[in-house]
């Protein structure tokens with residue numbers, strides 16, 4: 001950490017503000033909904049192990065790279081590449097990021113819409129009293145397959161996100177989320193403690209935390225790296241855009257570290273809730289278990305019903321989850337909007353409404369692919385969208401960001417930017433090695449492997 005002299009004290013406020021904003025983008029359905037599914041479909045604890053490595057070695061590396069490029073250029077991704085290397089094909093990486101953001105926003109909002117639907121269900125008392133697996137599973141399947149309900153929820157989520165972005169009231173939201181996110185964290189901790197004290201929690205704990213290294217394979221590595229990018233909002237320029245708001249006095253290295261840590265902590269705790277609860281349920285055991293897309297929604301009602309004051313607790317939990325999801329959708333919409341405003345000179349409101357409408361339309365097939373429309377369900381549209389944009393495109397984007405920083409802009413220029421606000425960069429040699437060799441090499445190898453397997 002850099003030295004904090006008396007006259008630098010003012011920057012603490014803004015550094016904390018940045019960490020909250022960036023954590024607000026990172027912490028969301030990625031950690032609470034997507035991470036447990038990834039664990040549940042990729043071998044349990046071995047995935048958790050691969051994920052932690054991916055965050056430390058690759059996620060942190062790319063996070064610092066994006067923040068550095070962002071603060072240096074003060075621009076959206078397209079503008080950022082353009083200002084460091086004008087008139088080169090590099091800005092294509094920025095365009096790719098903008099497009100990826102729109103696609104991720106489309107299906108991410110469907111899941112955020114589910115959280116909204118669940119808030120409504122908990123309020124109206126659907127999960128009052130003892131909740132069995134059968135009930136919970138039925139409620140989810142029924143809800144996700146109801147085309148009208150999911151489309152209304154999707155519309156509301158994208159509408160709210162568009163409203164926030166077009167009014168530029170993001171700061172207001174972030175001030176609120178500063179109060180609300182610690183509360184969400186407190187609820188997650190209480191649910192985790194309750195889950196750990198369930199009779200039969202042990203099976204879930206060993207599934208989640210006792211790795212079987214013989215299971216490790218390229219697929220697991222691919223999804224672990226993809227999950228790291230998704231959960232940390234990396235690979236499409238979100239953190240570049242956020243980095244452009246950081247003051248030159250602030251420490252990029254420790255900021256990146258804090259965002260990685262807080263996001264991973266929430267993901268870790270989400271798993272502590274989901275797996276003990278899941279496998280303490282009669283008739284459900286790890287052998288042959290395959291997590292489905294609604295895992296979180298199937299499991300949460302079970303544990304919430306076992307907490308004293310479960311009704312209030314459940315309502316509060318889904319409310320806060322919704323806020324967490326909205327701070328993420330806001331960051332997703334911000335990138336394409338900032339692009340249209342800065343580079344195409346659109347009005348902010350027009351840009352936000354245009355991208356919002358586009359992602360609503362793109363979200364419709366995903367929304368209807370969970371039982372709503374049978375051929376979309378058979379195609380597995382939402383799972384495929386997530387595979388293509390949430391894993392592959394983010395990995396491709398992150399690969400090019402590493403290559404760009406290391407070999408086009410140059411590590412020494414990046415280090416100059418990092419040095420501002422950070423006199424002693426303790427892990428400098430490791431980061432330099434990772435950004436030049438380890439991260440791009442690992443990502444491209446895994447991508448080639450996966451494309452090989454897919455053919």
Ligand code: TRP
Nearest residue numbers: 026028029030031230231233328
């Ligand atoms: N990281 C967020 C989450 O975990 C989702 C998200 C926001 C995102 N912005 C992103 C994912 C940019 C990828 C890229 O909920």
